[in-house]
Amino acid sequence: MPGVLDEGPFFHGTIADLRVGELLTAGRRSNYRPEIVMNHIYFTALVDGAGLAAEIAAELTAGEALPRVYAVEPTGEFENDPNVTDKKFPGNPTRSYRSGAPLRIVGEITDWTRLTPDQLQAWRERLSTLLSDGGGEILN
Structure with missing residues (x-):
């Protein structure tokens, strides 16, 4: 896959x-x-990056x-995510x-870094600002 930097794990x-x-x-609603x-x-090659996405998804359910x-x-084929790569950040x-194409579950990871309440609040504020400023456009 051209330009893809990783071979996994993902x-x-x-x-x-x-x-x-x-x-x-695919076909689910965006967390953002x-x-x-x-x-x-x-998906990501960084376990804590996936953890961040999970924390944000959980946050949207009011912690339930x-x-x-x-x-x-x-x-199947995959590409760099344009929402966080060259169109918005270099590399x-x-x-x-x-x-x-679908992703197959090969296991659950339980050893990942959870966000502190302060970090979660900072992400909440960052996402709120991004979305209210119109910078939260998703390249779908």
């Missing part, structure tokens, strides 16, 4: 309770802009859901990717 953060072998697919149905499934991180494997510092 991770996905979510609030879904999944089992090994299940598939994650719930009015948008995503054309891709997103448990954030989870899964080890995943792409089942791919977050090692984030997206695919139109």
